[in-house]
Amino acid sequence: MTASAAPETGALLDVADIFEALPDAWLILDAEATVVAANRAYLALVACEREAIVGRSIYTINQAGSTAQREARRQWLESLLADGAPGESRLAPPIRYDLALGGNGALVPRYWQVRATLMRTARGEALYGLCVHDITERMEEEAREQRERAKLRSQARLRQVLVDEANEQLRMQQEQLQHALAFASVGAWELQTRTGVFTCNEQFKTLLGLPGVATITERRLFEELIDEEHRERVRSAFDAARHTDTPVEVDFRVTWPNRQRRWILLRATRPRGSETIEYSEQENAPPAAVSIIGLALDISMRKESELEHQAAAVTERAARERSEEATRAMDHFVAAVSHELRSPLGAIQSWATLLQRSADVAHMARAGTVIERNARQLALMVDDLLDSGAIATGKLSIELAPVDLGALAGNIAEDMRMRIEEKGVRLVADDLDSCVVMADEKRVRQVIWNLVSNALKFTEAGEITVSVRVHGEHAELCVRDTGRGIGADVLERIFERFYQAAGSGRVSGLGLGLWLARSIVRLHGGSIRAHSDGVGKGATFVVTMPRYR
Known part of the structure; x- marks a missing residue:
């Protein structure tokens, strides 16, 4: 080896030392799956010598397991090493493969998991690095946990059986209760x-x-x-x-x-x-x-019976009240008739006596005027009484003919103007539209006369306004005054027969005028209503009748 190669040799020795010192178990295989190197961690893990595995195929070393385990191990390794790409890292699934780790040769259950990485050397040779992990403890812990879960599931199933039995008993009891309640x-x-x-x-x-x-x-x-x-x-x-x-x-x-x-x-x-x-x-x-x-x-039957008894009691009480009210009304009517008849009859009698005793022409003329006025008042009261009786028995007849309501109201206003102005009240009748209605002129005249007379009775000062206007298919007659007004509590009762509001002061009449007016208007297919803002604020009466076409 030359001097220039010394550093490379040192580097290789450093890498080998590092490989040997790795804490994880490693095997290096060549392209033919032959073991090239194994570190100390691997040798200690499988309890074998380096000479027993280096230079041998990965498929032939550590053949201690059963035949089935060896075959499964072979297939496991083939799938791990097949068709690898450079730099690719694969993690094999866990596998059981038993080893003879003791001195007696007995197999010890072991579980393994391997991560394989394909590498290339500087000369382009393929090497496989296998990092081998003994996961026996983890697998045994998982097995214990599975057994514990199975035990818990068994206990849960037992509890569920007991709960189901209790629920079934409860369901049967509930069904019995439901049948009883439904019955x-x-x-x-x-x-x-x-x-x-x-x-x-x-x-x-x-x-x-x-x-x-x-x-x-x-x-x-x-x-x-x-x-x-x-x-x-x-x-x-x-x-x-x-x-x-x-x-x-x-x-x-x-x-x-x-x-x-x-x-x-x-x-x-x-x-x-x-x-x-x-x-x-x-x-x-x-x-x-x-x-x-x-x-x-x-409780419908019981409640309906109770309501019927209550309704009967209410009807009986209402009938008794109506009877008592009718009796009071009749007493009031008799008293009113007696009073109203006595006044004109007394005046007629007094002036007739004066005529017999005095030959003064002035006294005779005045007496004739008084007697005529009181006789007319008596005739009106008698007519009202007769008309009320006819209406009450359904025998009041009307003769319909075209009537100009505006002209009729104007004529009546002029006839009553002197009487109204003598009392110091102003009469306004300048808003009278011409409007033809099908009506009995005599009866409609009676209605207008009663409304204006009623306004005059309760108006001491101010004015009375009479108007007729056309509103679509209807004619509307309005009589408005600035007199005493009508309280809200009696506004709906003023059209009742013989009714006179308490506290309104004594006025002449029988309490029939407004009742007669409403009855006559209804016979003509119309309506009448009253309005007042309260006592002392005047009153308005409105008659609505269909127009004649």
Whole structure:
């Protein structure tokens, strides 16, 4: 060897020393799978001498395993070394291959895993580097873990069998309970207050008019199933059941999809010893149960009987009140008639006596005027009484003919102007559209006269406005005053027969004028309504009648 080659020799010796000192077990093979080198770690791992393996094929060394193991080892090595690419590293799967590591020749179970790397020398020769790992301890640990898992699975299966048996017994008991509840038409349910979902039997769903596959939630119960007028009361009962140990009972009505109405009696309580939670949205609120249990029963027949009795009692009470009110109205009517008749009759009698005793022409003319006025008032009252009787018995007849409502209202306003202005009240009748309606002129005149007279009675100062306007297919007569007005509590009653508002002050009349006006307008296919902003703010009466085409 020349001097120039010395450094190379030193480098090779350094590499060999490093190879020998590697902690992992290494074999170097040539392209023919012949062992070229083995380090100390490998020799110690397989308990053999270097001369026993170097220069021999990898397939012939360490042939201690059984025939089946040797064949499996050969195939394992062939797949590891076949068709390698330079620089490629392959990790073989674990394999069992037993070795005779003891002095007695007995085989010791061992598990191996190899990483093979194909390398090229400077001269282009192919070498395989095999890093051999004894993974026996790891495989034995995995085997122990598998046995432990199998044992746990066996215990779990045993527990599952016991659980299944207990569940089967529970299922049979539940079926018996469900049959009993179904036979008695009783619905059983449990509400989870955290989720708002009901767990219930089919009978409970049937009571609410739902199919067996339906899902019931607290929101659906209160927003869809329970009739609206009962929801707040049932919600209060549920809140009480959440926070107290006292059972709660409440009834409510539901309307099924086929529009059939049923009454349900519901009893609810929270389970004894149940878990509780604090509702954070309500500060200092009492603890509430996480679930509520209860039963439901159809009480439609009983409830309908109760409602019938209540309705009968209400009807009887209303009839008694109407009878008493009719009696009071009749007493009031008799008193009013007596008073209203006495005044004009007294005036007629007094002035008739004066005529007999005085020959003064001035007194005679005045007496005639007073007697005529009071006689006219008596005639109007008698006509109202006769008309009220005819209307009450359905015998009031009307003769329809085209009538100009605006012209008729203007004529009546002019006829009453002097009487109105004598009282110091201003009459405005300048907004009178010409509008023809099919009506009985005499009866419509009576309506307008009564409305204007009524306005005059209750107006001490200010003005009375009469107007007629056309609104599409209808004519609208309006009589507005600035008088005493009408209280909201009596506005709907002023059209009742014989009604006179209490506290309105004594005014002449029998309480028939507005009732007659409404009855006559209705006979003509029209309507009448009243409006007032309150006492002291005047009143407005509006008559609407169909136009004549």
